[in-house]
Amino acid sequence: MKSHARAVIIGGGIGGCSALYHLTREGWSDVVLVERDELTSGTTWHSAAQVTNFGAIQVMVGLKSHSIRLYKELADDPEYPINYHHATGGLRLASTQDHLDGYHHFMSLAKGMGVAFELLDPAECQRRHPLITTDNLLGALWDPLDGDIDPAQLCQALARRARLAGAEIYRHTPVTGLTEKPGGEWIVHTGKGDIHCEMVVNAGGYRCNEIGAMMGVELPVASMEHQYLLTEPIPEIEALDFRVPLLRCSTDDFYSRQEKSGLLVGFYEQDCKTWCLDGIDPDFTNALCPDDLDRCIDTMEGTFKRLPCLNEAGIHTVVNGPITYTPDGVPLVGKIPGKRNAWCITGLRAGLGEGGGHGWLLAQMMVHGEACYDTWALDPRRFTRYANVEYTALKAVEDYQNEFRFHMPHEHRPAGRPMKTTPLYPLLKDMGAAFGVVNGWERALYFKPDDGFEEQHSFRFTNAFDVVAREVSAVQEGVGIMEVSGFNRFEITGEGVKDWLDPLFCSRVPKRAGRVGLTYFLNEDGNVKGEATLANLGPDRVWYGSAAAAEYHDMDWLRDRLPEDGSIRIESLTNDYTILVVAGPRSREVLARAAPRTDWSKNSFPWLSVRPVSIGNAEAVAMSVSFSGELAWELHIPNAQLYLAFRHLWSAGQEFGIKLFGLYATESMRLEKGFRHWKADLITEFNPIESRLDRFVDLEKPFVGKAGLEEMRTRGPRRQFVSMVLNSDEAPAQPGDSILADGRVVGTVTSADWGHRVGKNIAMGFVDPDHAEIGAKLTVEVIGEPVSARVCEPCLYDPSFDLVRA
Numbered sequence: 116m117k118s119h120a121r122a123v124i125i126g127g128g129i130g131g132c133s134a135l136y137h138l139t140r141e142g143w144s145d146v147v148l149v150e151r152d153e154l155t156s157g158t159t160w161h162s163a164a165q166v167t168n169f170g171a172i173q174v175m176v177g178l179k180s181h182s183i184r185l186y187k188e189l190a191d192d193p194e195y196p197i198n199y200h201h202a203t204g205g206l207r208l209a210s211t212q213d214h215l216d217g218y219h220h221f222m223s224l225a226k227g228m229g230v231a232f233e234l235l236d237p238a239e240c241q242r243r244h245p246l247i248t249t250d251n252l253l254g255a256l257w258d259p260l261d262g263d264i265d266p267a268q269l270c271q272a273l274a275r276r277a278r279l280a281g282a283e284i285y286r287h288t289p290v291t292g293l294t295e296k297p298g299g300e301w302i303v304h305t306g307k308g309d310i311h312c313e314m315v316v317n318a319g320g321y322r323c324n325e326i327g328a329m330m331g332v333e334l335p336v337a338s339m340e341h342q343y344l345l346t347e348p349i350p351e352i353e354a355l356d357f358r359v360p361l362l363r364c365s366t367d368d369f370y371s372r373q374e375k376s377g378l379l380v381g382f383y384e385q386d387c388k389t390w391c392l393d394g395i396d397p398d399f400t401n402a403l404c405p406d407d408l409d410r411c412i413d414t415m416e417g418t419f420k421r422l423p424c425l426n427e428a429g430i431h432t433v434v435n436g437p438i439t440y441t442p443d444g445v446p447l448v449g450k451i452p453g454k455r456n457a458w459c460i461t462g463l464r465a466g467l468g469e470g471g472g473h474g475w476l477l478a479q480m481m482v483h484g485e486a487c488y489d490t491w492a493l494d495p496r497r498f499t500r501y502a503n504v505e506y507t508a509l510k511a512v513e514d515y516q517n518e519f520r521f522h523m524p525h526e527h528r529p530a531g532r533p534m535k536t537t538p539l540y541p542l543l544k545d546m547g548a549a550f551g552v553v554n555g556w557e558r559a560l561y562f563k564p565d566d567g568f569e570e571q572h573s574f575r576f577t578n579a580f581d582v583v584a585r586e587v588s589a590v591q592e593g594v595g596i597m598e599v600s601g602f603n604r605f606e607i608t609g610e611g612v613k614d615w616l617d618p619l620f621c622s623r624v625p626k627r628a629g630r631v632g633l634t635y636f637l638n639e640d641g642n643v644k645g646e647a648t649l650a651n652l653g654p655d656r657v658w659y660g661s662a663a664a665a666e667y668h669d670m671d672w673l674r675d676r677l678p679e680d681g682s683i684r685i686e687s688l689t690n691d692y693t694i695l696v697v698a699g700p701r702s703r704e705v706l707a708r709a710a711p712r713t714d715w716s717k718n719s720f721p722w723l724s725v726r727p728v729s730i731g732n733a734e735a736v737a738m739s740v741s742f743s744g745e746l747a748w749e750l751h752i753p754n755a756q757l758y759l760a761f762r763h764l765w766s767a768g769q770e771f772g773i774k775l776f777g778l779y780a781t782e783s784m785r786l787e788k789g790f791r792h793w794k795a796d797l798i799t800e801f802n803p804i805e806s807r808l809d810r811f812v813d814l815e816k817p818f819v820g821k822a823g824l825e826e827m828r829t830r831g832p833r834r835q836f837v838s839m840v841l842n843s844d845e846a847p848a849q850p851g852d853s854i855l856a857d858g859r860v861v862g863t864v865t866s867a868d869w870g871h872r873v874g875k876n877i878a879m880g881f882v883d884p885d886h887a888e889i890g891a892k893l894t895v896e897v898i899g900e901p902v903s904a905r906v907c908e909p910c911l912y913d914p915s916f917d918l919v920r921a
């Protein structure tokens with residue numbers, strides 16, 4: 116066994132084997148995989164191993180397309196062919212209008228990734244799958260490349276190719292400990308000796324938290340029991356001369372595919388069960404859980420109605436095995452938060468279909484620092500400390516119960532909530548707040564007009580439309596107040612802090628104490644990595660603010676660049692402060708009343724400045740910044756005084772008709788202003804010039820990513836950020852919808868909503884440069900309809916910014 120390697124992967128399921136193979140494909144040969152038992156002896160061996168191309172976001176579609184291409188290549192390898200039923204085709208059944216709307220959206224999204232789904236009517240569904248009934252069926256999404264693969268053969272084929280490229284695999288070699296060396300390298304302790312390596316990868320499947328514990332981290336991964344049955348041969352199938360397509364049903368929570376001349380049928384029952392939350396028997400290997408089909412009775416009735424042949428079919432085998440879930444159902448693929456050179460590919464719940472793609476993206480991240488897609492949706496750092504085991508288990512149950520039910524736009528599911536609240540939560544709830552979740556924090560989306568109001572989630576404009584319109588109007592005409600919980604905030608201190616920060620950002624860092632600036636940072640390639648508001652509180656004290664979800668991501672990025680002499684310190688204040696935004700033309704009057712000792716006048720407290728203030732007897736740091744495009748201040752208030760400050764502001768605001776507003780109203784207003792949203796409109800696939808942030812790039816100074824950016828500039832833009840106005844008032848576009856010109860996909864929507872002040876249906880996105888000029892005519896596919904669109908100025912409301920400077 117080697118004592119040194121560049122990277123060591125722990126675990127030989129599909130996640131580990133795919134990562135190992137792809138590291139060799141990216142050019143690393145000095146790589147090792149260690150497996151405690153045999154390859155695939157965790158979950159992989161007993162997987163139903165369906166391989167679909169369907170994904171709810173473009174990155175998922177892209178990585179699944181990679182799996183499918185790779186698996187086909189492996190199946191066709193004459194030296195080591197494997198069993199892969201490629202392109203059998205699959206049906207995702209729809210029995211409500213919402214399902215159909217959703218599938219129209221997912222078709223458009225997939226089209227942008229070069230994947231052609233179809234929407235079929237019930238008769239055509241039955242023609243393709245003669246065993247189904249069409250009762251209550253409205254249609255189905257057809258995935259032509261759906262299929263299934265032999266999981267053990269797949270892993271062996273990946274392992275074989277990796278070995279041919281120089282990788283080594285040690286079976287029956289349990290990892291027993293991990294030691295982080297002072298320089299950031301690792302020692303992997305195994306039952307057969309130590310391996311020193313630069314990087315370590317946790318691919319431990321349902322044992323990922325045993326490996327996590329060896330490095331002092333808890334990954335938000337919980338296991339569920341999951342069952343399928345295999346039938347005896349079915350005469351109707353034996354009579355066919357083709358394989359029946361795969362089926363997935365979001366009404367009756369089952370899936371099915373052909374297995375030999377019978378069916379494999381799997382269930383996502385409501386009465387589901389977590390597995391071994393308190394620890395796993397060390398001898399559980401190549402093993403299954405006891406059968407328990409009674410648990411699945413609720414789903415069986417509908418399943419048998421859809422597939423009546425099951426009433427007569429004998430059951431040959433039942434398979435019940437552990438399957439891993441994360442709180443949002445999407446795996447953790449990327450850097451382990453707070454650790455150097457430690458990666459994971461865990462929480463795979465559809466690992467056979469996705470594993471090829473996840474290993475591909477992980478290997479790119481490890482070798483090149485970044486993958487070809489923005490991988491935030493998979494990034495382990497999207498969950499912060501709140502995502503403990505108990506929370507993860509509650510979310511895993513919820514996710515399992517909704518396995519085939521895609522999230523509706525703006526849907527925030529209830530399990531595990533409220534997880535993080537500010538002291539204002541009960542008050543705002545009493546005042547009618549409908550909450551959503553941002554990085555675990557409850558945040559008001561809008562305020563209900565009456566107790567009985569519930570938003571009916573839809574891909575179309577919802578019944579919350581008029582509610583939001585009124586909130587926006589209150590802010591535009593008078594004054595509104597909004598709580599922004601969980602906004603990410605670091606205090607960075609130390610002598611020379613500004614000089615340290617300056618080269619980290621491509622934008623200017625506010626030099627003078629009392630000034631605030633919006634800044635961007637890039638990766639080494641020159642693409643957009645993050646956005647931060649820097650407030651110079653002087654001397655040698657800066658507040659760093661960014662999106663709530665960016666907490667771990669940004670902390671990692673900053674900490675990796677700290678000077679070794681300890682001269683600069685970073686402290687997270689994210690959980691200690693909350694923002695109250697006071698916005699609207701009368702905001703100055705409200706603040707003057709609530710905080711009379713501060714001069715809020717234009718000359719004394721101009722746009723983009725910061726200072727400590729007292730709101731009544733509560734302390735706050737006030738910043739004159741605006742995401743709404745109205746005159747506004749952000750008040751950063753210690754949580755202990757938040758209630759007090761709110762009461763002062765609320766009471767001072769009564770005379771001016773102050774109203775509460777929420778995230779929906781803010782979203783509408785920021786789209787009108789053309790402000791981008793991190794990880795929606797600001798992604799690592801584009802540089803700041805393509806993202807039309809030219810004015811935030813100072814090419815006169817050195818900064819991280821400058822060489823890459825300059826090199827890219829010589830090649831011209833790949834795509835260009837645009838704002839568009841859509842000619843429809845029925846539905847907003849959705850992120851991922853395709854943008855077309857002359858019938859060809861030329862771009863993708865990144866965010867969209869109705870702009871209530873300008874009365875327009877607005878979408879943002881990236882398009883080919885030829886179609887990016889103001890006035891260009893485009894088509895956006897919105898729930899299956901081609902909607903004409905026009906490229907407009909990014910800022911549709913108050914383009915001269917007079918209101919914020921008033």
Ligand SMILES: Cc1cc2nc3c(=O)[nH]c(=O)nc-3n(C[C@H](O)[C@H](O)[C@H](O)COP(=O)(O)OP(=O)(O)OC[C@H]3O[C@@H](n4cnc5c(N)ncnc54)[C@H](O)[C@@H]3O)c2cc1C
Pocket residue numbers: 125126127128129130131149150151152153154155156157158159160161162163164165166288289290291318319320321322323325326341342343381434435436437438439460461462463464465466467468469
């Ligand atoms: C019933 C069922 C049906 C499924 N159907 C499908 C499907 O149709 N399509 C699909 O895509 N997915 C399906 N899945 C999910 C899929 O099988 C999993 O997502 C996938 O197999 C997980 O692979 P993995 O590599 O993450 O984990 P595993 O396969 O569990 O691999 C982890 C490996 O790590 C090793 N290991 C753990 N600890 C150590 C240690 N300390 N030292 C060394 N090695 C260690 C283990 O021995 C194991 O081999 C199904 C799952 C179940 C249970």
